[in-house]
Amino acid sequence: MARQNLARRAALVDAAIEVLAQEGARGLTFRAVDAQAGVPTGTASNYFANRDDLLTQAGGRIYERLRPDAATMRLLQEGARDRERVLTLMRALVDRISAFRSGYLALLELRLEATRRPELRAVLTERIRADVDANVAGHLESGLPGDATSVLLLYLALNWLIVERLTLPDVFTEEEIHGLVAAAVERVIP
């Protein structure tokens, strides 16, 4: 029973991510989540204390689902320690995040909603700062070329590149996007 509840809760949080991406933060209601998840109206309200709780859990779940897979972790930790390897990793990162389109769009919605909700802002700030710090530490431990500044500049440039790709996909062609990832790696790693 407890396990069923956990699975149900995860399905509701995933449904909330889809609602956020499709309808925006203001469209996120318990009723919309129930409809998206295909469960009876009233279900979500049994699983979350309130809307803030649901928003916060959606943010956490997006990061969980964006965590690198085992193949990426091997690329990070094993093999050649050169700039080419960093480029391979950054291409994989951009593609992995772009592939979870609703998650990334939902995260942008949550950022905008955070400008109106101090509690959500505090939770997202902590989560994102921890993620940034983990990226920097992971890179420095990996022995790959590039310093902390390289990691931060890649974080900035690639995030906006993904925003362009997912919100206005015709601003840059796919070829331009690939070229910009390569150029970013080449220039920010001394």
Next chain:
Amino acid sequence: MARQNLARRAALVDAAIEVLAQEGARGLTFRAVDAQAGVPTGTASNYFANRDDLLTQAGGRIYERLRPDAATMRLLQEGARDRERVLTLMRALVDRISAFRSGYLALLELRLEATRRPELRAVLTERIRADVDANVAGHLESGLPGDATSVLLLYLALNWLIVERLTLPDVFTEEEIHGLVAAAVERVIP
């Protein structure tokens, strides 16, 4: 009378930008714009064909209000042609955009709304691509150091830096933000 109408229209579009930033795209109704502008209910509906028209005009107006002032244009066109000058320009750019907080947040709302509205997406794509191209051309004509790739990488990195600053201002300290602008200029300009 015609001039009054133009001023009234501009005031309504500016009110729409504030509503977008404060309430999100789904909160943008004619009624909310009337309330924000402090005009009688029903006014906005006389000035805009529909909600899409209002969204599109808000997008155009944000770019108009973000246009560099005369002092910035002089910095771009006159004086030393070195990397230090590029840094001065980029600092001014980041501060000018950050100062128009509601405009930048509204533009993010419009980008997310564009994922749901093909017409808005077409208008924004054209506008933003033209802006990117103008930035590249302006930089190359200025004789400042840096190639087209430098301009594009600065565009990417600084946009996300502004997203961080405006949506989750405690992820990076102001000191880190200044340091990242300097590092971006230093590294992307060969």
